[in-house]
Amino acid sequence: MADKVGVALLVGAGDAIGAAVARRFAEGGYKVCIARRDAAKSQKVCLFNAGSNVSKPLLETTEKLFFKAWELACYAGFLVGREAARYMLKRGHGTILFTGATASIRGSKGFAAFSSAKFGLRAVAQAMARELGPKNIHVVHLLIDAGVDSEAIHQRMKAATGIDAKEIPADSLTKTRSIADAYWFAHHQARDGWTHELDLRPSVEKW
Amino acid sequence: MADKVGVALLVGAGDAIGAAVARRFAEGGYKVCIARRDAAKSQKVCLFNAGSNVSKPLLETTEKLFFKAWELACYAGFLVGREAARYMLKRGHGTILFTGATASIRGSKGFAAFSSAKFGLRAVAQAMARELGPKNIHVVHLLIDAGVDSEAIHQRMKAATGIDAKEIPADSLTKTRSIADAYWFAHHQARDGWTHELDLRPSVEKW
């Protein structure tokens, strides 16, 4: 790589995982570009999660909710992945990292919409990994089987259970830095030994 | 059930699997209703497959193709499943059967669109099974890991390889009747022992 500067493009980066990944790659000397929806207009969200991960009984799962979940958590991943691939194929190398969740491998009760989208994104990651791997583009799917230690989760917990962030047992939520470290690790693997899927959860998590 | 007549509603039933399932349930004394897109306007297709299962390199996978695959193989399944559930919840019982494929569990090279949709449908089936099972609605996902012995496959094979239907080794394609038998079996399982996923492939298949 010599004197070349690496570039990290984060699409849909939010204040939690996205910000931590940005920091991690910036610390590592990368030029970091962040693309996100207008934080002023909508709430501050990660494009790939975007409130689409709510639980709803089947009969309350509207067409709109089902479509939105797919659009944000699956379709956007395909679009961005395809564009990234177009660019990387010309350069002859690159890493594309998708963020999965428990819902990527388990269709739980109440999660028809979100799971469907996350399962779909995982398929995109697999198909891309198999096609692009031999062309030196590394596609990774990270399974975050965890609550992420973020402002959003704190607020949701507070609202749902009354538990304050300070009372949450240490290490029971995954820190965004830990996720960013996994991204960093995956991106730096040698071409002869690539990880295509890795899970991530707190030591105390039931799974 | 006494003198009550069972009703089988087939949504998106085509000339292959759909027709065989219709025959199987009719033989078993069910009243069979078939819903499909206008066969005169479009080609004769199974709603849930609908040409969406084509292989395309990533860069040739258009937005339209990706959306269509999802709409036909995943979204339609959600819509129909939800409506069926609405009806069955009132009656207190029912069986909902989804047809999966190899692409439901494997994102192969070239199948970003179709796999993404089929993964998504599998998530819908799982979420519905977990929510509706305790309410006596049996949701099953059948994994057809096979070429189906149908006119459509014969034509595609002929076009791709020049091999005529008569030359295809016996038992190397799964007969629609075998699939229909699996549907019939799953539908008749006692409530204390339900299958939620079963695979189906020819004895000679590599898997």
Added chain:
Amino acid sequence: MADKVGVALLVGAGDAIGAAVARRFAEGGYKVCIARRDAAKSQKVCLFNAGSNVSKPLLETTEKLFFKAWELACYAGFLVGREAARYMLKRGHGTILFTGATASIRGSKGFAAFSSAKFGLRAVAQAMARELGPKNIHVVHLLIDAGVDSEAIHQRMKAATGIDAKEIPADSLTKTRSIADAYWFAHHQARDGWTHELDLRPSVEKW
């Protein structure tokens, strides 16, 4: 098959699943042979379960327990399967059915020994299915993700929770007849559409 009589050999058949499978195949006109360990000497057990499915903290999991679980739930399956295959290969057809459990796909806390054996048996079933399928021997792995409605379970429940068999909610345990029906179904599938794995659980089961 004409006037030929089918033969069902049940190895390690106990009073629950084994007896029900024997009845089902006898009703279907099969000659049924049962091989089991001496019921007078040891407790009445199914060879493939044999009390090996107990939960133990890791540090209490002795070498003997680990070995026994493997010997009964995995090694015996290999030995019997291999002998059955030897015989069936000469005749040119046959079905070999293995009984799996939740522990076949999930290494739960406390189940290092039993899960290890059951995972191992599943591998045997897969390897056999892939080798023997093209030779017309159908190998099936049934995943019984359920408590089985049997005297043994009733007693264990009584001992553990004080709940009497009569108080157990209907349909919350899988009846041996339902399992036997799945065996019967799998055995009668046409060669062009074989199931290699199917799960089975009560409608009310959490999974």
Added chain:
Amino acid sequence: MADKVGVALLVGAGDAIGAAVARRFAEGGYKVCIARRDAAKSQKVCLFNAGSNVSKPLLETTEKLFFKAWELACYAGFLVGREAARYMLKRGHGTILFTGATASIRGSKGFAAFSSAKFGLRAVAQAMARELGPKNIHVVHLLIDAGVDSEAIHQRMKAATGIDAKEIPADSLTKTRSIADAYWFAHHQARDGWTHELDLRPSVEKW
């Protein structure tokens, strides 16, 4: 950790993966202890592989082969893991890393013995991870879905295909260093974000 020195105990370390892992941890300042069978008496082997990964048709898979595969690839893992856990539970922390293979998740034709053992080891890893995680012991299962760039593989390839090590395309075998880096990464994860399974394969691998 301050001035404390970490200890890495490698059981069954061979000249390939084991040696590389030893080097990696030594470079990182760890005291490395290696336990292996007498290299003078037997061939130089990794305890957990030990020639047990040979492919055999079912009828040629002897009791001895089946037992040996289990003893070396599964039972030894349980024994060593249990002892390591005993020690780590007293200290209150530790990492236990198991090496898996393609055969850990796929029972391929001809691999009844090896797959059975490797499936079994994966179950041990899962059960240990779930029990020991909350006690701050991190158990990881690495899925090496690759040929490992080692003298043993070179010789086997030469014997099987006549292809010389020099002719093998670069990056088509996973370097032991890449594997060691994954071990190192997993060992250093923060407790709030642990990986329990990760795969590793060359970019050009079909999977």
